[in-house]
Amino acid sequence: MDISKAEQRVLHLLAQGGRVLVEKDERNRIIHATCVTREGWHSPGLDLALFRKLRRRGYIASSGGAPYRITRLGTRRVRSQPDNR
Numbered sequence: 001m002d003i004s005k006a007e008q009r010v011l012h013l014l015a016q017g018g019r020v021l022v023e024k025d026e027r028n029r030i031i032h033a034t035c036v037t038r039e040g041w042h043s044p045g046l047d048l049a050l051f052r053k054l055r056r057r058g059y060i061a062s063s064g065g066a067p068y069r070i071t072r073l074g075t076r077r078v079r080s081q082p083d084n085r
Contacts, residue, residue, distance in 0.1 A: 003077055010046050011059060011070060011078040020051065020060060020068035035047055036067075 003011070014020070017038030022030045033051035036041040051068075054060045060076035070078075 006045055006050055007059070009040060010035055010043075010050065010054065011074055013043055014060065014070035015075055015078055020046065022051075022068065027069060033068075055072070 010020075013035055019036055021034045021036055023032040023034075025031050025033060030048070030051070033046055033048055035046040037043055045056070051060075054074070057073075058071060060068045061071050062068045
């Protein structure tokens with residue numbers, strides 16, 4: 001299955017130890033998603049549509065209220081790079 005460049009960029013950051021932080025409204029709906037690298041830098045390129053697409057495909061998941069992280073399926077789908085951990 002092919003993934004877009006935007007999806008690939010986000011999944012690479014997550015594979016290297018990053019996470020996705022979400023902001024919810026009063027009805028517990030996700031209104032904003034931010035990709036944060038393992039060093040704590042905010043990375044551009046993750047909008048709400050891309051976040052929902054990654055979550056729907058099962059590439060990212062959250063458990064127990066923790067930030068969203070890459071899943072095993074997500075690590076298998078992302079193309080390997082020399083700097084990937």
